[in-house]
Each structure stands twice: as C-alpha cells, then as structure tokens.
Amino acid sequence: NDIITHYRRPATHGTTGRIPVGIGRKRMRVVVTGGSGFVGSHLVDKLLARGDEVIVIDNFFTGRKENVAHHFNNPRFELIRHDVVEPILLEVDQIYHLACPASPVHYKYNPTNVMGTLNMLGLAKRIGARFLLTSTSEVYGDPLEHPQKETYWGHVNPIGVRSCYDEGKRTAETLTMDYHRGDGVEVRIARIFNTYGPRMCLDDGRVVSNFVSQAIRKQPMTVYGDGKQTRSFQYVSDLVDGLMALMEGEHIGPFNLGNPGEFTMLELAQVVKETIDSSATIEFRENTADDPQKRKPDISKAKELLNWEPKVPLHEGLPKMASDFRNRILNEDEGKGN
Ligand code: NAD
Ligand code: UDP
Ligand code: UDP
Numbered sequence: 001n002d003i004i005t006h007y008r009r010p011a012t013h014g015t016t017g018r019i020p021v022g023i024g025r026k027r028m029r030v031v032v033t034g035g036s037g038f039v040g041s042h043l044v045d046k047l048l049a050r051g052d053e054v055i056v057i058d059n060f061f062t063g064r065k066e067n068v069a070h071h072f073n074n075p076r077f078e079l080i081r082h083d084v085v086e087p088i089l090l091e092v093d094q095i096y097h098l099a100c101p102a103s104p105v106h107y108k109y110n111p112t113n114v115m116g117t118l119n120m121l122g123l124a125k126r127i128g129a130r131f132l133l134t135s136t137s138e139v140y141g142d143p144l145e146h147p148q149k150e151t152y153w154g155h156v157n158p159i160g161v162r163s164c165y166d167e168g169k170r171t172a173e174t175l176t177m178d179y180h181r182g183d184g185v186e187v188r189i190a191r192i193f194n195t196y197g198p199r200m201c202l203d204d205g206r207v208v209s210n211f212v213s214q215a216i217r218k219q220p221m222t223v224y225g226d227g228k229q230t231r232s233f234q235y236v237s238d239l240v241d242g243l244m245a246l247m248e249g250e251h252i253g254p255f256n257l258g259n260p261g262e263f264t265m266l267e268l269a270q271v272v273k274e275t276i277d278s279s280a281t282i283e284f285r286e287n288t289a290d291d292p293q294k295r296k297p298d299i300s301k302a303k304e305l306l307n308w309e310p311k312v313p314l315h316e317g318l319p320k321m322a323s324d325f326r327n328r329i330l331n332e333d334e335g336k337g338n
Helices: 038-050 112-127 163-183 207-216 236-248 265-276 300-306 314-335
Strands: 019-021 025-027 029-033 053-058 077-081 094-097 130-136 187-192 221-224 230-232 255-257 262-264 282-285
Touching (some): 029 038, 038 053, 094 112, 094 236, 112 130, 130 163, 130 236, 221 265, 230 265, 236 255, 236 300
Parallel strands (some): 029 053, 029 094, 053 077, 130 187, 187 255
C-alpha cells in the first residue's frame, strides 16, 4: 500500500481542519460505515441534525437506501456504495465503523470484521481521524460471569457456528488497540448489547424482529429452545446517544452499551403479544448451537465515565418499532398485489 502512504498528514483532531458551526462547536466531517443499516441510519439522522457533514459507506449487504433516502437532498450528506473490504481514500475527522453483517443468518464466511476494520484503521491513521468500533456483547461468548463487565475476557468457542462473528469482532478489537498503541490512532470501542427499533431488517432472524413481524403477520412467534435463555434489549435511540457520548468523550473503552433490563425469550414473547396482538401464539423450535444462556450488561463504567444510561424501556420502545414494521409489512404485501 505504498501508493497511499504518502497522503499521510498530521492529525486534525482538536486543532484545525474543521468548519466552524455556531458558538463552541466545530462542524465535524464524519464517516459512518454501515450507515444505511439499522443502527447506522439512526446515527446518521442525529449527526446531521447536530450540523455535521456525513459520508455513509455501505455495500447494501443488509442495509437499505430507504433508511437514508430522506437525506438525499441534504448537501451535508453523501452516500457511497463501497465494500469496506476494499481500501478507500477520504478526508474526515471521525470514523464510526459499523459495517458488518450483523445477524447470524448473514455473518458467516464474511471478512468484513477483519479486512474492513483494518482498512478503516489504516484510513484513520493516515488522516488523523478518531475511530470508533462497534463491537458486540458476543465477545463475551456464552458468559460465565453475570452480568458482564468490560473486564471479563469471555467464553467463546473458536470453531463454532457463531465464531465468525464473535472472533471477528474480537479480532477487530485487537486491531483497534494495536493501531492505538502502535500508531497513536485515537480509538473508541463500544460493546453493543441486543438493540431493537424501527428500520431493523424485517427478516434478519434476530429475535425481536422475528417476534414483531410474526405477530403482525398473524404467524406464531418462534421460540428457540425452552425460551428460558435471557437477553437485555436496548432501544436504538439510547444506543445512538451512547455511541456519540463515547466518540466525543475522552475514554477509549471498551464500554458496554446496553439496557440492563433482562428478559427470557418467553417473557419477550409475552410483551410482544401485549403490545401487538393479544391473540398471538408461540411455537417452540430447536435452538441454534452455542446459544448464550444469559446476557445482561453491567453498565456502571459507561454511567460513570460517559454519563450515559438508557432511558427507553421495552414497553415504550416496542410500540415504536411495531408501527414502523406494520407500515413496511403492509407495503410489502401491497407490492405483491395482495
Ligand atoms: P445492519 O445489518 O442493519 O447494519 C450493518 C450495515 O453494514 C448494513 O447497512 C450493511 O449493508 C453494511 N455492511 C455490511 N458489510 C459491509 C461491507 N463489507 N462494506 C460496507 N458496508 C457493509 O446491523 P446493525 O444492527 O445496524 O449493526 C450495526 C453495527 O452494530 C454492527 O457492527 C454490529 O455488529 C453492531 N452490533 C449491533 C447489535 C444489534 O443488536 N443491532 C448488537 C451488537 C453489535
Ligand atoms: N487504507 C485505506 N485508506 C487509507 C489508508 C489506508 O483504505 O486512507 C487501507 C490500506 O489499503 C491498508 C489498510 O488500510 O490495507 C491498513 O493501512 P496501513 O497504512 O495501516 O497498513 P499498510 O498499508 O502499511 O500495510
Ligand atoms: N431466538 C428465538 N426465536 C427467534 C430468534 C431468536 O427464540 O425467532 C432466540 C435465540 O435462540 C437467542 C435469543 O433469541 O437465544 C437472541 O437471539 P438473536 O439472534 O436475536 O441475538 P443474539 O443471539 O445475537 O443475542
């Protein structure tokens, strides 16, 4: 990669290179990889609302143009179709690196976590940008510590069906810290716990999107295993607030970003039933291999150092997601001529 090393220039962070906006804050030039996906598109909304310039890099693997189409007329917004596995040259102040096939159905055999993260770190190094990695609670594997603190090293099967994702993100964290220690790149690491909300893929296999679309379509909600495994569900706006607090703050992390409210899958099905359709039923299915039995974040570190905590409980977040899903499922059905 000799071709691009000579473009390297000193860091602009905290010094020059930003366009002034109003009093006290400079307008940032921000890249969001995976910015047309579920979490990314909500982040883009908030960054643009704050007055930043935003470049989205996405290959539309699981993301959709519709998620950011409302910004197409905004001169501060740019959308690039690009696979982060390939190098790219840009000049920005901050990089939010979200690109990743995020659901079990999609993430197998994909080099994005390693090659994509390496390229974005190489970019951050060359231009002196601050880099934020969206890692995951999956780095804790099937945890032997409960709830999980950032100090826990995890319990991950390196050759299992989920390991491409778990180990991919663990490698991404390693690369991030190596670029920080070795090259002085300013980095931030978020470990995101299960998040839900509007614009989630309808059929990506995750539990909240499955239950909500099944209930709307009057199909039984598919509970895997005995349904007694637990997860903690965070509403997307809380996550976006946490990611921005992390990027703007002085601490590298890793930080757990999640809602500590813990539910079994049977309890989740019950909340979906109460929210969407009181006649909804459930159906048991065989569970997937290596499914973590329980998961709940300890968020004391983020509370203390980022002054952040989630605000939206499940019974408030689910109806917002449900109305978005209802509209999309309706449009889908109309598209089929039903
Ligand atoms: P998503 O699938 O909606 O978004 C991922 C985006 O990345 C999509 O727009 C996809 O098209 C894009 N993408 C994938 N591979 C790419 C590539 N090679 N080049 C360019 N773009 C690519 O998923 P999400 O839920 O919005 O997840 C965003 C990030 O948050 C991911 O890194 C994910 O691992 C992390 N995360 C999410 C959750 C959650 O519950 N949603 C939990 C833990 C971690
Ligand atoms: N990279 C990139 N954009 C840049 C700078 C680097 O995509 O602006 C890629 C580069 O192609 C390489 C990776 O980031 O694959 C790591 O770059 P780095 O300079 O750290 O590594 P090197 O090129 O020295 O191996
Ligand atoms: N799950 C379920 N029914 C579904 C999809 C998932 O019971 O239709 C279960 C799954 O076995 C797991 C939990 O819900 O125990 C969360 O799964 P998801 O894929 O949403 O997230 P992750 O396993 O990554 O936490």
